[in-house]
Amino acid sequence: MGHPRHDLLQYSHEISRLYADGRTVSQIVDHLREEYNIQVSTRTIERRLKEWKQLNRKYEVIETDAMKDTLIMLFQIGVDDREILRVLREQGHRISLHGLATYRRRLGMRRRISREEFEAAKERLKIIIQEELDSGTMKGFGIRHVYTYLWNKGYFAARRRHDLQRTRGEYKAYGPNYVWSIDGHDKLAHWGFQIYASIDGYSRYITWIYVGISNRAAFSILRQFLDTLHSTNKQPRFIRSDKGSETIYLAAAHYALCRKHKENSQISDCYWYGTSTSNQRIEAWWSQLTKSLLFTWRDYFQTLSQHRLFIRDQRNRPDGVYGRPFMLYHFPSDDTVDYSIRPDSELLSQFLDRTTPWDIDEYLPSETLHWCQSTLDELGFSNIELKDIFPSGEHQHCEAYIQLRDCIQRHITSGIEPNLEETKPPTQEHGFHPDLDAIVDEIYDTTDIEEVNYSSNL
Structure with a gap:
């Protein structure tokens, strides 16, 4: 007399899922025994999977x-x-x-490779790195930046697993979008490049970064914030910044949008002030950015200034949760709360409509930009890249700048058309939007905004 036939149909979905997840047939047998006290053989599971047309579908991939x-x-x-x-x-x-x-x-993405492949890849990597070092584009980068840089160039390399498991010190945080830390960075402002960014306090994910002509105009900071909310449809519970005039409209907009969710809330319920140096998250990221990338451009512009090649001065100037910022922000664990709220679409649209006439990404007026591009084409610098070097060892972009600068000076001196000019940073007086204007007055007059030391609160 054979073994009694078990009714496994009611468990078919679970068995198929376990199999698709990579469990062996023996592991599925153990699972049924431990969870449901069902005794079956491996041959029974194999037969049922075949009946359910799962056995041969295990390796199918619908590629997109x-x-x-x-x-x-x-x-x-x-x-x-x-x-x-x-x-x-x-x-x-x-x-x-x-x-x-x-x-x-x-796709060529391997976790492990043979010793022969490793040695061949290592030699190839030496050549690639030397070429990139000679071009000056990898100077100052750490191992993670180098790995990402080479990846973006199309080179895959296996990494030692323990290098990916290094952890940081303890840091108490609640979840994605609980607080965004915002601040400006002025290391390149002397040469006309102003930077502003926001970082999620939980994941260290950069929620937005702006490079342009204005990181100290309240209208510009507001527009950056509104564009981010519009593109992500997410608004943080708190924003943390230093108490500067450039954030006053952003604070007002954030407060107005938050009151759509909680009518009687106070500004301190959604906004924190504090000194720039105590804004731990964003300050740490500025330090990493400067060490890995910005210093190269700062050195370049300083060289131009030291040789009197720059046209003129510009007037405007430790702890954490474990994991990768991208995954922590976009794919947090099941027991982690995403604190984002959906910004009120009607009010957000009203705010955006008032900022639409100004192009946040414009650096030069279109007529001036077209003249500069045409002049570079005539000079033979149509499609130069940072890595392009003359036989003498000089970088082509430096020579292109010098020649363009001389052409601009001659053109301005001649007084002929077109009139070359820079885009002016945005300015905005009262009258931007009734809701925001009233809140701006309230914020200026209130003592309710809490000044916090970010590292001690989270």
Whole structure:
């Protein structure tokens, strides 16, 4: 007499899911025994999977461009296959763990390589790095930046796993979008490049960054904030900044939008002030950015200034949660709360409509920009890149700048058309929007905004 036939149909979905997740048949047998006290053989599970047409579907992958882009992006930042699988399934892609690994390897993204492949890749990498060092584009970068840089160039390299598991000191935070820290950066402001950015206090993810002609105009900071809310449809619970005049309209807009969710809220319920140096999250990121990238351009502009090649001065001037900022912000764990709120679409649209006439990305008026581009073309500098070097060793972009500067000076002296000029930073007096104007007056008069030391509150 044979073994009694178990009714496994009611468990078919769970068994199929376990199999698709990469569990072996023996592991599925153990799971049924431990969870449901069902005794079956491995042959029974194999037979049922075949009946349910799952056995031969284990390795099928429905490939799409979106899945490929997500896989490449997550592998690039060091996410393991199980986490990648979780994200892909949340996005609606049907794929098994084994299928994911097979697809990843087919794209050239390997977790392990043979010793022969490693030695060949190492020699190739030496050549590539030397070429990039000679071009001056990798100076000052740490190992993670170098890895990402080479990845963006199309070179895949296996990384030692323990290098991806280094942790930071303890830091108490509540979840994504609980607080955004905002501040400006002036290391390149002397040469006309002003920077402003926002960082999520929980994940260290950069929610926006602006490079342009105005990081100290309240109208500009407001527009950056509104554009971010419009593109993400997310608004943080708190914003943290130093108490400067450039954030007054942003604070008013954030407060007005928050009151759409909680009518009787106070400004201190959604906004924190404090000194710039105690704004721990954004200050730490500025330090990393300066050490890894900005110093190269600062040195370049200082060289131009020291040789009197710059046209003129510009008048305007430790702890954390574990994980990668991108994953912590966009794909937090199930027990982590996303504190974002949806900004009121009607009020947000009203604010955006008032800022629309100003192009936040414009650096030069269109007529001036066209004249400069045409002049560079005539000088033979149509498509130069930072890595382009003359046989003498001089960078071509430096020579292009010097020649363009001389042409601009001659053109201005001649007095002929067109009239070359810079884009003026935006200015805005009272009258921007009734709701914001009233709140701005309230903020200026109130003592209710809490001055906080960010590191002691989270």
